[in-house]
Amino acid sequence: MTQLRTDAAYHVNNRIVAENFDDEMVLIDVDNGIYFSMQGSAAAVWRAFETPQVPASACAELTAELTEPDRLSVARLIHELAERKLIVEAEAAPPAPAGRLSRFAATSFALPVLGVFTDLADLIAIDPVHEVDDQAGWPVRPASGDGQA
Amino acid sequence: MAVRRASLYKADLRTDLTQSEHWVEGGLITAATLPDYARARLAAARALPRAGLLHHRFALPLLDLDCWFSEPRLRQLCTERLAARGDGEAARTHADVFLLDGTLPGWEAPVLWDVRQGFTSRDFETALEREGLRGFYHHEAPSWQFHDPDARTGVHSLPEPMAIPPWESGSPLRLFLHWTYARMGLRLTHAATLGAGTAGALVVGASGSGKSGTTLAGLLNGLSSAGDDYVLLETGAEVTAHAVFRVFKQDDAGLRRVGLDAAAIGSKGLNWHGKHEFDAAALRPEGFARRMRINAILVPKVARLPRTRIEPLSPGQAALALAPSAVLQLQGDMEDGFRFFAGLTRRLPAFRVHLSEDPAEIADAIGRHLMQGVALAG
Numbered sequence: 001m002t003q004l005r006t007d008a009a010y011h012v013n014n015r016i017v018a019e020n021f022d023d024e025m026v027l028i029d030v031d032n033g034i035y036f037s038m039q040g041s042a043a044a045v046w047r048a049f050e051t052p053q054v055p056a057s058a059c060a061e062l063t064a065e066l067t068e069p070d071r072l073s074v075a076r077l078i079h080e081l082a083e084r085k086l087i088v089e090a091e092a093a094p095p096a097p098a099g100r101l102s103r104f105a106a107t108s109f110a111l112p113v114l115g116v117f118t119d120l121a122d123l124i125a126i127d128p129v130h131e132v133d134d135q136a137g138w139p140v141r142p143a144s145g146d147g148q149a
Numbered sequence: 150m151a152v153r154r155a156s157l158y159k160a161d162l163r164t165d166l167t168q169s170e171h172w173v174e175g176g177l178i179t180a181a182t183l184p185d186y187a188r189a190r191l192a193a194a195r196a197l198p199r200a201g202l203l204h205h206r207f208a209l210p211l212l213d214l215d216c217w218f219s220e221p222r223l224r225q226l227c228t229e230r231l232a233a234r235g236d237g238e239a240a241r242t243h244a245d246v247f248l249l250d251g252t253l254p255g256w257e258a259p260v261l262w263d264v265r266q267g268f269t270s271r272d273f274e275t276a277l278e279r280e281g282l283r284g285f286y287h288h289e290a291p292s293w294q295f296h297d298p299d300a301r302t303g304v305h306s307l308p309e310p311m312a313i314p315p316w317e318s319g320s321p322l323r324l325f326l327h328w329t330y331a332r333m334g335l336r337l338t339h340a341a342t343l344g345a346g347t348a349g350a351l352v353v354g355a356s357g358s359g360k361s362g363t364t365l366a367g368l369l370n371g372l373s374s375a376g377d378d379y380v381l382l383e384t385g386a387e388v389t390a391h392a393v394f395r396v397f398k399q400d401d402a403g404l405r406r407v408g409l410d411a412a413a414i415g416s417k418g419l420n421w422h423g424k425h426e427f428d429a430a431a432l433r434p435e436g437f438a439r440r441m442r443i444n445a446i447l448v449p450k451v452a453r454l455p456r457t458r459i460e461p462l463s464p465g466q467a468a469l470a471l472a473p474s475a476v477l478q479l480q481g482d483m484e485d486g487f488r489f490f491a492g493l494t495r496r497l498p499a500f501r502v503h504l505s506e507d508p509a510e511i512a513d514a515i516g517r518h519l520m521q522g523v524a525l526a527g
Contacts, residue, residue, distance in 0.1 A: 037465065117473070
């Protein structure tokens with residue numbers, strides 16, 4: 001499982017394909033076949049990382065006007081975004097200057113909801129051109145794999 | 150099981166390390182040599198004397214496809230599975246596909262992929278797309294499918310005469326068709342269809358959602374269908390589905406639910422997925438539609454209700470049911486495909502269909518729903 005580094009900048013994973021609908025965003029990780037839905041404020045949080053952000057700073061900025069439970073919901077989401085590789089470390093890219101993100105308003109904030117769907121992951125898992133374990137070969141994934149469900 | 154399969158595969162690798170050393174260092178294909186290998190296989194196929202090959206021209210929707218086979222059984226499979234376009238319809242373009250196996254004199258058996266390299270399917274795809282190519286590698290009986298969209302030429306290099314991936318028995322040539330149609334601005338789509346009168350719907354959903362059962366129930370109870378697994382979608386002023394494959398798939402339990410059995414459909418046995426494959430165009434000729442206008446997206450759900458209930462579904466939920474499966478089932482052009490299907494779900498009304506257990510009632514409910522939609526739109 002990918003751990004969030006508190007001292008690093010993150011940005012949206014450019015291997016994720018996303019489409020926005022009125023009330024929902026749908027995203028696919030075409031590397032592993034896992035797909036996602038985002039509702040509430042989830043898509044706005046994810047899109048905040050379109051420019052590199054240090055997660056703790058971004059969370060503080062986005063949630064400055066929110067209650068503690070709502071702030072924690074955003075923090076938890078950011079951790080899951082990193083775990084699911086929806087955001088990844090921004091190698092060599094400096095974080096965006098603080099103060100550029102739009103704060104969530106307490107009166108209109110909707111809890112972030114991230115739906116994770118793994119039912120199609122087997123379609124990709126049977127693909128032979130995946131990372132393989134050095135000793136066992138295909139189809140055994142390396143122990144330090146990507147945490148695919 | 151996985152360990153046994155892995156060690157067998159490594160044994161294969163050792164055996165083949167000397168194969169095609171003129172080709173690539175170490176005798177295995179890597180990310181660096183993949184595009185060159187693809188181009189060489191395509192060129193070698195084009196250079197083969199045609200007199201030694203079996204030819205068949207498939208008059209498919211909007212496409213004339215000339216196929217050149219080394220194996221008569223594979224040609225037979227394709228002729229049985231593919232659906233011809235309707236009378237009076239014309240092709241917009243032409244393409245060639247070669248299906249050649251290692252027993253054909255003058256044709257080199259597929260070189261293996263170097264599994265010692267860490268690699269992702271996206272990197273594989275990118276390496277080929279950078280060179281304007283498309284491709285797929287099947288590891289179990291190692292074979293390559295390469296396609297050059299500019300030249301409209303593909304080659305499927307097989308180790309043995311019938312060693313196509315098992316899931317392609319019901320939909321042979323599907324990747325070549327996907328790549329060729331994508332270049333034409335069309336989409337081969339993982340979806341079923343049902344129609345009533347002049348109205349039609351895509352029927353989409355994950356495995357086990359009731360998609361195939363709903364489609365078969367409809368076909369046998371007065372509705373029409375252009376396919377239960379893959380159809381070709383054409384978008385313009387209207388959305389049109391074209392039949393590409395004439396085969397439906399269903400397991401024994403699904404056949405029983407609609408009052409059929411293996412003998413009634415002329416089954417030759419179960420496929421790799423435990424399903425019978427049968428010719429829908431022969432089962433109910435008047436119900437098999439070569440083309441169908443699409444007005445809606447239906448997402449069935451097995452609910453075992455006394456009566457089928459149909460309710461609106463948001464575009465986002467319809468996209469979740471349609472786009473990931475449609476994109477991931479067909480390698481290549483994934484981003485474009487995702488945008489295509491997202492656009493489709495914004496354009497067409499979508500509905501969740503909570504199914505009853507009565508095939509005739511399901512067909513009646515869907516038929517009435519489609520007809521009412523057309524009446525309201527009109």
